[in-house]
Amino acid sequence: VVQTWHGTPLGRFGGCLADTLYADHQYLATLPRRSAQWSVLVSPSRFATPWLRRSLGYEGEVLEAGSPANDVLFPPDREKTAEEVRRGLGIPEDHRVVLYAPTYRDHLAQPPAASGDRAAPGPYRWDPALDPGALARALGPGHTVLVRRHPRVTGGVPAGPGVLDVSHHAGAARLLLIADVLVTDYAGLTFDFALTGRPMLFHTYDLEHYRDTVRGFCLDFETRAPGPLLVTTDEVAQALRDTGALAARHADAYESFRRDYCDLDDGGAAARVADRLLADAP
Template sequence: MNVVYDAFEGRYSDNPRALYERVRDARPGLRHTWLCDPRFADGFPADVETVPFGSAEARAALEAADLVVANTHLDLAWDKKPGAVYLQTWHGTPLKRIHHDVLWAPEGVLPRLDLDVARWDYLLSPNTISTPRLRDAFGFRGEVLEVGYPRNDVLVGPGSDAVRARVRAALGIPDHVTAVLYTPTWRDDEFYAEGDVELALDVPSFVRDLPEDVWLLPRLHYKMTGRGAAAAHDRVVDVSRYPDVHELYLAADAMVTDYSSTMFDFAVTGKPLLFFAYDLESYRDTLRGFYFDLEPLAPGPVLSTSDAVVAALADLDELRAAFAERYAEFQRLFAHLEDGHAGERLDWLFRQPDRAPQLAATD
């Protein structure tokens, strides 16, 4: 059985990585091939078989696959062989509108991506709220598997403390440091424009106004990696190229985000969340649109200035207490399936020859 994986157009990451690492030793009869962006080749283990993303070898691998596992559109020319199965895991609970629900998209992009949607056999959903939104946004009429996200199993697994220690050591973060992960989402107008993008968060202010044992870990969205640079400082560690953000959730002690779906995964950890929503009105009303209002549900303060973010980070204990009830409700709504067993609920996909769904579609 040939299995081909892709995460974020050629990275070793996310739900495909979690599923691969779950089955690679447990099912020795499988052949695994990853699509790899050469710019991120150093993120792949040395023993992983890869082919360059977008190459003729990638097309051949996809067309020979019995099972394809991807976490975003495979915007490539290829023909799925008869009998092959394509699992689309997607890559987050949607707050911001996606695919056909967006307020704006460049001409021709969505019809082209629909060609990939037509290949999907199964679509993963991380929670009950997301299921109808994902189905409707993609116009997907196949099986929706509402099982949670395999990538989040590590957040509640028995090895989480060891992962935290390993990642912090690799990044040079001392044990006593409070590490703040900053995960801004992408903005369509910036992505389709030319040039670099500056971080919205005022890094010099962060460094100047917070204690020396508070460090910043900026991580740009995968679509924007390489389009900007964090300020150079000993207390700023750019983790945009770190292979898997879920390990960073364990390494971090708090998160600052905006409208990124990272908020839903990070909430599994119970650690403080802050929202730097400096362009809330324009992003919500003009650029992209939301599926629900952020402010009433946010499990942390929604702030419009960098100074306010820095001030809130100065007292995380107060923040925890102030948002404890709302945080618990947020977890109930969006993390109710994150029990450490999402990957286990998908084991049937990797069985041969009979791979019949063991979960009913959720409408």
């Protein structure tokens, strides 16, 4: 049994949430039993390894291989794949693509549909503070705003000119291929998108609440963020009009972020996991 997890963590998770206001103690109590079933845990980065062990209560083998899901960001034919994704979504060739992908909020959890053992907490209510429609209108023609809800979040994304809901698109990494800029908040997708070298903006309207009350961070996010921390939709729109200057301003932070937290991904993660499995084959 191989646990590939889903990326390097930015917000605290698992057992490290036991002392927080919104901890799901029913779920946390199942973690030791779940992790005991794994033969090997695949870590996406050396930074993530101790966090995964501690937060998941895992004492077994860890394979520091990188994230297999991110291999799609590296092959020589990634441009061809990107063209296929754009064409499949109907995005004009000359459009600049803005991907808005926020994480969920623990305090917006909804009651589960049925009682019993759950694979993970949630679901959570879709209640974004950023208005994708207003953002698309502010950016004007020549832009497409892609909106991707976190998989644990339920609720519809309002349709509108220049806005496309890609919440059900298979594989977030394929969307990263076509995004010219990422707008997020505290999503672990930050580490994956950093592999592209493209600009990131952070909509951190509730930073103090998220940091001090809801979840907290696995790193000093305010110091290490590889892009500007913004509060309003207007600030995000203004920043998107001048990402070149912002990228230059945050170039050193971006590079150090990639060096310290994205050290294993190189396009060969899946092969390393396969090699590890084949090493045990009869």
